[in-house]
Amino acid sequence: MSILDTLTDSFKRFPGIGSRQARRFAYFLLNSPESFRNELAQQISGLSSEIKQCASCYRFFRKENGTTLCPTCIDPARDNTTLLVLEKDMDFENIHGMGAYSGRYFILGGSLPILSDDPARRIRIRQLLTRVESGASQGLKEIILAFGANAEGENTAQYVSKTLAPIAEKHTITITVLGKGLSTGTELEYSDSDTFVHALRNRR
Numbered sequence: 001m002s003i004l005d006t007l008t009d010s011f012k013r014f015p016g017i018g019s020r021q022a023r024r025f026a027y028f029l030l031n032s033p034e035s036f037r038n039e040l041a042q043q044i045s046g047l048s049s050e051i052k053q054c055a056s057c058y059r060f061f062r063k064e065n066g067t068t069l070c071p072t073c074i075d076p077a078r079d080n081t082t083l084l085v086l087e088k089d090m091d092f093e094n095i096h097g098m099g100a101y102s103g104r105y106f107i108l109g110g111s112l113p114i115l116s117d118d119p120a121r122r123i124r125i126r127q128l129l130t131r132v133e134s135g136a137s138q139g140l141k142e143i144i145l146a147f148g149a150n151a152e153g154e155n156t157a158q159y160v161s162k163t164l165a166p167i168a169e170k171h172t173i174t175i176t177v178l179g180k181g182l183s184t185g186t187e188l189e190y191s192d193s194d195t196f197v198h199a200l201r202n203r204r
């Protein structure tokens with residue numbers, strides 16, 4: 001296999017990228033100035049050296065002074081009684097940027113297609129159980145599930161609720177799901193903070 005083929009295969013792993021588009025990317029790089037390729041290579045390796053994953057919410061954040069927790073998790077002003085469970089980092093960026101939610105977060109790291117086997121490999125369910133257990137001793141009262149409004153999102157919410165049920169019952173924690181009809185397609189997207197606040201108010 002040539003380097004062009006292996007690079008094409010790497011691009012094919014990107015979300016929504018097919019063979020032809022992957023090949024186009026590879027040729028685009030080949031036709032680009034070497035300086036651009038070097039910069040890109042540096043940026044990619046910078047992801048390992050400059051970014052780390054939070055030990056509590058599992059989102060990615062910029063490494064600073066050796067802390068294992070992200071700035072949001074260590075922020076004492078945030079409310080420990082609610083935990084908003086999101087599918088991915090992009091959802092966090094979107095919702096956190098609105099400033100309409102003041103509790104804690106957890107990034108599940110994926111979703112579950114219907115009939116998928118081995119859910120624990122696809123999503124951070126074990127880590128979520130650990131997070132809920134430690135949250136219980138810090139006043140956690142409600143877990144809010146906010147996934148895409150599609151079959152996969154609903155399946156994920158069902159699995160997560162079912163798995164968390166015993167621990168939630170043990171610590172009298174309520175599990176709620178974000179209001180429907182506001183997120184569209186495969187993405188959890190809220191056009192503005194008003195629609196998000198509405199969905200948050202209409203959780204059930």
Ligand SMILES: [Zn+2]
Pocket residue numbers: 054055056057058059069070071072073
């Ligand atoms: Zn965090």
